[in-house]
Amino acid sequence: MSKKDVLFHSDAAQAIGKIPLDVKEMNINLLSLTAHKVYGPKGIGALYIRRRDPRVNIAPQLHGGGQEKEIRSGTLYTPQIVGFGKAIELSLEELETENKRQTELRDRLQKQLLSLEGVHLNGHPTQRLAGNINVSIEGVDGAALLLALQGNVALSSGSACTSTTTKPSHVLKALGHSDKLAYSSLRFGLGRFTTCQEIDIISKLIIDTVKSLRQTIINH
Structure with missing residues (x-):
């Protein structure tokens, strides 16, 4: 892209501390980075800007005191900056061991969920973040399933970026899913404190709930 004078921006909020980045x-x-994805304080992020080969120049969005080389003026929030830095430091120290541990947990959950008939794994089985699983489940409505699980487990039926839309995921549609199957998707995020017992x-809770919802539909 550099040969065409096109700049490459990457949203690495989900990647930092989880995969090697160079x-x-x-x-x-x-x-772009954010602290809360690596257990840092909420409300702070960072933007890496290449200095050379090529040097990237961006227009300031906030004017005033000239902080951060006049790119973003405003008093720096030192406690959050320190917390962000420490969170990244810890996540990088634990990256290899956490990736291995979370991969084992992910594969365990994946195997158990796929044992239920009509459950489809979305995306590649291994070429994905260690703590990420997305499945679509036939015979149930995603919203109804989330409602039934509410209070027991924190799940999502889509990305936070599209939480305000009622349309089916364009990503799942691109994978060839029907609207109905796309609506019945669940997204799991495993983390540093997830245990094998919780998996x-x-x-078991999800499988039992899916069976119950399917039976309710049959009875009606």
Whole structure:
């Protein structure tokens, strides 16, 4: 893209601390990060801007005191900055061990969920973030399933970026799913504090709930 004078911006909010990132090797010109995705304080993020080969210049969005090299004026929130830095430091230290542990938990949950008839894994079985699973479940409505599970497990039927829309996921549609199957998707996010016991409890709860909802539909 550099040959065409096109800048490459990557939203790495879900990647930092979870996979190795090298802005030079990946030819990234701009990289967005956020603290809360690595257990840091909410309300702070960061933007990497390439300084050379090529140098990237962006227009300031806030004017005033000239902080941060006049790119973003305003008093710096030191406690959040320190917390953000420490969170990234810890996540990088634990990246390899956490990836291995979360991959094992993910595969365990994936195997148990796919044992239920009509459950489809969305995306590649291994080429994905260690703590991420997305499945579509035939014979149930995603909203009804979330409602039935409410209070027991924190789940989502889509990305936070599209939480305000009622349309089916365009990503799942691109994978070839019907609207009905796209609406019946669940997204799981495993993390640093997820345990094997919780995986077994959650999978049993979801399987039992799906069976119950399917039976309710049959009875009606």
